[in-house]
Amino acid sequence: xxxxxxxxxxxxxxxxxxxxxxxxxxxxxxxxxxxxxxxxxxxxxxxxxxxxxxxxxxxxxxxxxxxxxxxxxxxxxxxxxxxxxxxxxxxxxxxxxxxxxxxxxxxxxxxxxxxxxxxxxxxxxxxxxxxxxxxxxxxxxxxxxxxxxxxxxxxxxxxxxxxxxxxxxxxxxxxxxxxxxxxxxxxxxxxxxxxxxxxxxxxxxxxxxxxxxxxxxxxxxxxxxxxxxxxxxxxxxxxxxxxxxxxxxxxxxxxxxxxxxxxxxxxxxxxxxxxxxxxxxxxxxxxxxxxxxxxxxxxxxxxxxxx
Amino acid sequence: xxxxxxxxxxxxxxxxxxxxxxxxxxxxxxxxxxxxxxxxxxxxxxxxxxxxxxxxxxxxxxxxxxxxxxxxxxxxxxxxxxxxxxxxxxxxxxxxxxxxxxxxxxxxxxxxxxxxxxxxxxxxxxxxxxxxxxxxxxxxxxxxxxxxxxxxxxxxxxxxxxxxxxxxxxxxxxxxxxxxxxxxxxxxxxxxxxxxxxxxxxxxxxxxxxxxxxxxxxxxxxxxxxxxxxxxxxxxxxxxxxxxxxxxxxxxxxxxxxxxxxxxxxxxxxxxxxxxxxxxxxxxxxxxxxxxxxxxxxxxxxxxxxxxxxxxxxxxxxxxxxxxxxxxxxxxxxxxxxxxxxxxxxxxxxxxxxxxxxxxxxxxxxxxxxxxxxxxxxxxxxxxxxxxxxxxxxxxxxxxxxxxxxxxxxxxxxxxxxxxxxxxxxxxxxxxxxxxxxxxxxxxxxxxxxxxxxxxxxxxxxxxxxxxxxxxxxxxxxxxxxxxxxxxxxxxxxxxxxxxxxxxxxxxxxxxxxxxxxxxxxxxxxxxxxxxxxxxxxxxxxxxxxxxxxxxxxxxxxxx
Numbered sequence: 042x043x044x045x046x047x048x049x050x051x052x053x054x055x056x057x058x059x060x061x062x063x064x065x066x067x068x069x070x071x072x073x074x075x076x077x078x079x080x081x082x083x084x085x086x087x088x089x090x091x092x093x094x095x096x097x098x099x100x101x102x103x104x105x106x107x108x109x110x111x112x113x114x115x116x117x118x119x120x121x122x123x124x125x126x127x128x129x130x131x132x133x134x135x136x137x138x139x140x141x142x143x144x145x146x147x148x149x150x151x152x153x154x155x156x157x158x159x160x161x162x163x164x165x166x167x168x169x170x171x172x173x174x175x176x177x178x179x180x181x182x183x184x185x186x187x188x189x190x191x192x193x194x195x196x197x198x199x200x201x202x203x204x205x206x207x208x209x210x211x212x213x214x215x216x217x218x219x220x221x222x223x224x225x226x227x228x229x230x231x232x233x234x235x236x237x238x239x240x241x242x243x244x245x246x247x248x249x250x251x252x253x254x255x256x257x258x259x260x261x262x263x264x265x266x267x268x269x270x271x272x273x274x275x276x277x278x279x280x281x282x283x284x285x286x287x288x289x290x291x292x293x294x295x296x297x298x299x300x301x302x303x304x305x306x307x308x309x310x311x312x313x314x315x316x317x318x319x320x321x322x323x324x325x326x327x328x329x330x331x332x333x334x335x336x337x338x339x340x341x342x343x344x345x346x347x348x
Numbered sequence: 349x350x351x352x353x354x355x356x357x358x359x360x361x362x363x364x365x366x367x368x369x370x371x372x373x374x375x376x377x378x379x380x381x382x383x384x385x386x387x388x389x390x391x392x393x394x395x396x397x398x399x400x401x402x403x404x405x406x407x408x409x410x411x412x413x414x415x416x417x418x419x420x421x422x423x424x425x426x427x428x429x430x431x432x433x434x435x436x437x438x439x440x441x442x443x444x445x446x447x448x449x450x451x452x453x454x455x456x457x458x459x460x461x462x463x464x465x466x467x468x469x470x471x472x473x474x475x476x477x478x479x480x481x482x483x484x485x486x487x488x489x490x491x492x493x494x495x496x497x498x499x500x501x502x503x504x505x506x507x508x509x510x511x512x513x514x515x516x517x518x519x520x521x522x523x524x525x526x527x528x529x530x531x532x533x534x535x536x537x538x539x540x541x542x543x544x545x546x547x548x549x550x551x552x553x554x555x556x557x558x559x560x561x562x563x564x565x566x567x568x569x570x571x572x573x574x575x576x577x578x579x580x581x582x583x584x585x586x587x588x589x590x591x592x593x594x595x596x597x598x599x600x601x602x603x604x605x606x607x608x609x610x611x612x613x614x615x616x617x618x619x620x621x622x623x624x625x626x627x628x629x630x631x632x633x634x635x636x637x638x639x640x641x642x643x644x645x646x647x648x649x650x651x652x653x654x655x656x657x658x659x660x661x662x663x664x665x666x667x668x669x670x671x672x673x674x675x676x677x678x679x680x681x682x683x684x685x686x687x688x689x690x691x692x693x694x695x696x697x698x699x700x701x702x703x704x705x706x707x708x709x710x711x712x713x714x715x716x717x718x719x720x721x722x723x724x725x726x727x728x729x730x731x732x733x734x735x736x737x738x739x740x741x742x743x744x745x746x747x748x749x750x751x752x753x754x755x756x757x758x759x760x761x762x763x764x765x766x767x768x769x770x771x772x773x774x775x776x777x778x779x780x781x782x783x784x785x786x787x788x789x790x791x792x793x794x795x796x797x798x799x800x801x802x803x804x805x806x807x808x809x810x811x812x813x814x815x816x817x818x819x820x821x822x823x824x825x826x827x828x829x830x831x832x833x834x835x836x837x838x839x840x841x842x843x844x845x846x847x848x849x850x851x852x853x854x855x856x857x858x859x860x861x862x863x864x865x866x867x868x869x870x871x872x873x874x875x876x877x878x879x880x881x882x883x884x885x886x887x888x889x890x891x892x893x894x895x896x897x898x899x900x901x902x903x904x905x906x907x908x
Binding site: 089092093094095096113114115117118120122124126127128129130131132133134135136137139140141142143144145146148149151154155158159163164165166170184 | 470553555645646647648649650651652653654657658659660663667750751752754755756757758759760761762763903905906907
């Protein structure tokens with residue numbers, strides 16, 4: 042399988058610990074890859090390096106085996122791009138923006154534009170400054186998809202989109218994948234990544250801390266239990282159980298997380314008088330937050346990366 | 349446990365409260381305008397006073413000069429106020445330095461008001477303020493207060509310039525007259541600011557408000573101009589802040605401060621600010637006070653078929669078509685007005701012994717009418733082209749700051765092509781503006797008894813293009829490092845360049861210092877041909893500037 046994106050030791054050091062450090066990443070052709078991390082983790086920096094907007098401190102990036110810094114024009118022929126923040130086109134109408142950006146690519150396919158605008162429910166006759174933030178984002182999607190690129194680089198593409206349009210966007214991504222194109226999308230919303238991506242990379246403070254298929258990450262999943270007792274909470278027995286984490290107890294109410302089997306915990310709970318027990322499986326978002334919130338990053342993390 | 353640890357206050361992270369944040373923000377917004385106007389406010393009267401005696405050293409020369417100035421001023425009455433006592437330093441200073449400042453203070457007022465209302469709203473700043481416990485009235489009045497403070501500061505610099513200019517010319521004037529002469533400047537700025545505030549409630553965008561405000565001010569200026577040439581219009585002219593400002597001349601010997609007119613200026617400002625506050629309180633944020641009825645619109649889902657958008661350079665031109673018409677029409681009108689008085693003005697100049705040296709230096713000793721066309725009209729045309737180039741550089745800088753450049757180079761477009769497109773579009777439009785101005789000039793010249801042939805006219809026109817490109821090249825270089833300050837810095841360079849030819853003889857600086865002025869480098873090609881040194885320097889700046897900008901563009905980082 043071809044490689045759509047490859048980075049080797051890609052680093053952008055802004056000083057003071059900010060930036061992106063030693064990114065080794067490979068995204069296969071035809072893959073939908075989710076790039077996750079909290080604000081300031083380095084997602085947009087990675088995307089801007091791929092798009093040759095900014096220059097690496099060291100390391101290199103390639104798109105379809107073309108060096109992003111040496112041959113940026115060739116790279117951009119293959120790429121459709123949605124920036125994190127849409128540019129201000131002021132008084133230009135949506136259709137004029139489409140014609141202008143299309144003109145820079147040698148012409149816009151009216152049929153493709155019309156289809157995209159209809160699907161996204163976007164009126165191209167309005168002036169850009171009259172668009173809501175959601176409509177500006179839709180225009181960005183039209184500009185990125187209209188020339189049927191081999192690679193879509195999307196920086197938080199669903200920001201500001203309403204749920205119905207988000208569903209349409211997911212369908213568009215599905216179609217893009219079916220025709221063999223690659224999608225690299227950044228997000229801090231795990232649920233949308235969970236919905237459309239095959240693999241995810243997790244970024245934290247400029248370091249890639251994990252790359253894995255979604256199903257491989259399920260071992261990180263856990264159950265959260267909430268238990269009400271009639272009398273005292275048997276805290277010592279509960280804390281002694283294997284796989285127990287984040288135990289919190291107040292009055293006769295207990296909350297804890299359980300990794301793996303719940304049998305030992307149920308036995309410990311039996312030492313008290315249980316009135317009510319509720320359990321639920323956290324979303325991937327909560328899973329990742331719990332996993333990466335407090336871990337230090339640095340050289341030790343590099344060994345954990347499963348790229 | 350130590351007692352020191354126990355006594356640590358629990359609120360160590362309490363934020364420091366700053367007083368009057370809205371006024372501080374307003375002052376910060378005005379800083380560039382303030383710097384520019386304060387600088388010009390000081391330099392314009394000072395340089396007028398300082399050069400007056402050198403130009404007319406004795407009583408005879410002064411009388412001839414005054415007669416000529418009076419004649420020229422009367423001929424130009426539909427453009428600028430009629431001179432008063434130009435035989436005195438103070439009179440000439442009022443006419444040459446201060447009437448021009450009236451226009452600048454007025455423009456500042458309009459720009460500041462539009463910025464306070466519409467630009468802050470478009471940037472989302474107003475919404476942030478109003479999301480805090482700040483009433484709309486307070487938000488608007490705080491900005492107004494900041495503007496008043498800035499205007500008073502600029503007026504103080506103007507007063508210093510007037511005092512300094514008179515001091516250098518060894519003329520005494522009372523502090524009351526100097527301060528009194530600055531009062532109408534503050535008044536016109538306040539009145540135009542208030543007009544801008546009202547207009548900004550009626551328009552829904554910054555550009556719309558600026559356009560509508562400009563039309564209103566031009567109309568009011570026209571009323572004042574008509575009153576100058578038609579006594580029957582004086583009754584109507586009291587509605588014009590320009591008229592109310594111009595009739596106060598306490599600095600001019602025999603003149604006085606028109607108390608009623610000055611109070612009227614401030615009264616207009618107060619009433620209009622109150623109206624603007626009412627309007628702001630009633631309207632929706634981001635909307636005009638005049639709501640349009642909702643209309644059924646057809647949804648469009650196809651790209652524009654406009655052929656201009658298929659090519660980057662044509663697209664750039666199309667996007668600025670309205671401004672382009674304005675620049676071109678303005679230049680044509682300016683050419684028509686100034687060239688049509690070349691003969692009468694030249695006749696007056698011919699009778700003036702005092703400026704024969706000036707005419708000889710400009711190469712027009714034989715025909716002073718030619719001096720009017722060559723030095724005055726083409727001097728103004730050079731200023732127009734410089735202003736256009738600065739406007740373009742500002743546009744390039746905003747392309748960067750507002751993310752359009754990022755989107756452009758996210759397409760398969762080499763970075764050097766972006767710089768090339770800018771050069772080509774600046775060249776084309778500069779050539780167009782210069783050509784239209786010259787066509788009008790060429791059409792009117794025969795009526796003034798001037799036959800200079802096509803060659804010199806074409807040469808003078810063609811050389812305006814490298815002048816505009818020099819500003820463009822310098823601007824391109826500046827925006828590759830610091831896009832946000834490009835307009836201010838370039839404007840400062842232009843203003844300095846405009847005054848430099850005045851300063852060099854005044855302060856007895858070496859002649860080569862004049863070469864830092866693009867206006868000097870342009871020369872007077874209509875009568876003296878190409879100033880080769882100037883042309884080579886300009887070409888060098890163009891090559892180095894745009895070359896450096898291309899190199900910087902290929903290496904620099906783009907993105908907000």
